[in-house]
Amino acid sequence: MSTNINPDGLPNLQELEKLANQFFKSVKGVSQNEPAPSFPANGFSPVGSQISDIPTGNGFADGLFSHHPQSVPVSGVGASPSAINQGDVINLNNPQTSFEDPGLTATHSPVSQPSVNPFNITDLSTTSFNALPYQQEQSFEHELQQVLSQLIQVPPVPQIPVKPEAVATPPSFYFLKSFPAQLTVPGNTGASGLVKPPFDVNIVRQDFPILKEIVNSKQLVWLDNAATTQKPKQVIDRISYFYEHENSNIHRATHELAARATDAYEGARKKVQQFLNAGSVNEIIFVRGATEAINLVAKSWGEQNLNAGDEIIVSHLEHHANIVPWQQLATKKDLKIKVIPVDDDGQIIIEEYVKLLNPKTKLVAFTQVSNALGTVTPARQIVSLAHLAGAKVLVDGAQSVSHMPVDVQALDADWFVFSGHKVFGPTGIGVLYGKEDLLNQTQPWQGGGNMIVDVTFEHTRYHNAPGRFEAGTGNIADAVGLGAAIDYVTRLGMHNIAQYEHYLLVYATQLLKEVPGLRLIGTAADKASVLSFVLEGYKTEEVGAELNKHGIAVRSGHHCAQPILRRFGLESTVRPSLAFYNTCAEVDLLAHVLHSLKK
Numbered sequence: 001m002s003t004n005i006n007p008d009g010l011p012n013l014q015e016l017e018k019l020a021n022q023f024f025k026s027v028k029g030v031s032q033n034e035p036a037p038s039f040p041a042n043g044f045s046p047v048g049s050q051i052s053d054i055p056t057g058n059g060f061a062d063g064l065f066s067h068h069p070q071s072v073p074v075s076g077v078g079a080s081p082s083a084i085n086q087g088d089v090i091n092l093n094n095p096q097t098s099f100e101d102p103g104l105t106a107t108h109s110p111v112s113q114p115s116v117n118p119f120n121i122t123d124l125s126t127t128s129f130n131a132l133p134y135q136q137e138q139s140f141e142h143e144l145q146q147v148l149s150q151l152i153q154v155p156p157v158p159q160i161p162v163k164p165e166a167v168a169t170p171p172s173f174y175f176l177k178s179f180p181a182q183l184t185v186p187g188n189t190g191a192s193g194l195v196k197p198p199f200d201v202n203i204v205r206q207d208f209p210i211l212k213e214i215v216n217s218k219q220l221v222w223l224d225n226a227a228t229t230q231k232p233k234q235v236i237d238r239i240s241y242f243y244e245h246e247n248s249n250i251h252r253a254t255h256e257l258a259a260r261a262t263d264a265y266e267g268a269r270k271k272v273q274q275f276l277n278a279g280s281v282n283e284i285i286f287v288r289g290a291t292e293a294i295n296l297v298a299k300s301w302g303e304q305n306l307n308a309g310d311e312i313i314v315s316h317l318e319h320h321a322n323i324v325p326w327q328q329l330a331t332k333k334d335l336k337i338k339v340i341p342v343d344d345d346g347q348i349i350i351e352e353y354v355k356l357l358n359p360k361t362k363l364v365a366f367t368q369v370s371n372a373l374g375t376v377t378p379a380r381q382i383v384s385l386a387h388l389a390g391a392k393v394l395v396d397g398a399q400s401v402s403h404m405p406v407d408v409q410a411l412d413a414d415w416f417v418f419s420g421h422k423v424f425g426p427t428g429i430g431v432l433y434g435k436e437d438l439l440n441q442t443q444p445w446q447g448g449g450n451m452i453v454d455v456t457f458e459h460t461r462y463h464n465a466p467g468r469f470e471a472g473t474g475n476i477a478d479a480v481g482l483g484a485a486i487d488y489v490t491r492l493g494m495h496n497i498a499q500y501e502h503y504l505l506v507y508a509t510q511l512l513k514e515v516p517g518l519r520l521i522g523t524a525a526d527k528a529s530v531l532s533f534v535l536e537g538y539k540t541e542e543v544g545a546e547l548n549k550h551g552i553a554v555r556s557g558h559h560c561a562q563p564i565l566r567r568f569g570l571e572s573t574v575r576p577s578l579a580f581y582n583t584c585a586e587v588d589l590l591a592h593v594l595h596s597l598k599k
């Protein structure tokens, strides 16, 4: 335990205030131009886990980060797009190289904003702190120490053992010179009028320990985010904390740890509810993942409500998880499955969808974002057309929740499913959202403990949702971890994430298009961060293996979406998929390796 922690477990306020004031005084632009704000020792942390609690417009990167010496390239292989702050003209047809990025140097002088308190300290009195004791200790004391130590001594860029040829070939051969207009966020312009980025990717990356991993003597470049996402320290620590301080079975005991574990688990449910904007926590059921959620609906509601001759519509874009359960049900109950076609860009053809709808349509099940192509489907439109036809709708959100804000009430789907591991949370936990009445009208698919009100040998009465669908001991710790992941992305801001990733996708698309012989599969106007392609003269696994040699992780294969790949005459593609912690420098490296393959 640190010396800054009192025996009662609370931070030593005097010591922390001293450290905080030392910090503010040493921040360039504050100590000279502005009165150093007095730091309230209330558990607030300016960095990392609590950063977007700073009540600024975007909650991120404003003020503090532009002063922050941590703004150095993590990888040392180029600059971060998020730190680009150089004007507002973007020309993707003529990408520029080697721009100077002031946000990436420890010595730059940020634009001074004398009338603005860069830390918005005065607003802290209105901020509520629900932080756990460990968060307070870690985020405030530990991170502040970190910041201070870096102010005193700027750490060297980590020495990464790279092969000599990698050093010799500069990967940053393409770069955009300016910050795209679409990244303008209201309230996010500095005194100079320059657009400020929504967040600094180099700061964000420091939350993800695995991104520092060395593979094949190269720094890991994780571009397999559609398969699974990496976990921030906040999630990893939260799960550890659960096992160290809270672990118990839930709901069924009167002891202290049972109360803690139950609070943590039900707290996570509340976070999911808010994340999806569901009407009630009762609409949130914890399951193993998107696959289990779809199977739950098929094997409960589907079994109970569908009859021979009824029709289910899916789209051509579906992951196997949203095909196979319906097929199994169709075989069992003599149902018919119909498929919404897509055009050559991989976009749903709405006119064809409308033709498939009829009174026999009982269910429409489709993905909000295609995992294989990245297509964003017109989900709201598909849902309302289905409802007009009297059908229920299940939306597969496995690939959407990590890329865009989701509002299940606005979407109006009857069910919405996603997996925790695709949204920076743990594996083995996921969510089924369902409309409350519908859930309560549906008989549970599994029986056991936890889901009952009363059991006799003759009869069992079930709980209402969510309990009725959570038989047995669930994945308590990972549900709590998912709650931490939701906190994390919420602090970054889903709009910020969507904007940043859009920029990165546009950039990556442009670069990949310039690789000779590369064919992009999936060119929808509305796309999330997936770039499927094939490269003339190479098998997809050969491309994947070559990228792996350079530390770049991509998926090559059928992505559990064989029907859509076959629609394009393919059995497999190479699929880099991006997340908010990826950088233009990483995209440069990807393009560079592909170019060198073609040579």
Ligand code: PLP
Pocket: 226, 227, 288, 289, 290, 291, 292, 319, 321, 322, 367, 369, 370, 371, 396, 398, 399, 419, 560
């Ligand atoms: N749906 C889509 C669109 C997916 O991309 C995936 C996984 O890749 C799934 C469903 C299944 O998710 P899980 O394997 O986590 O259950």
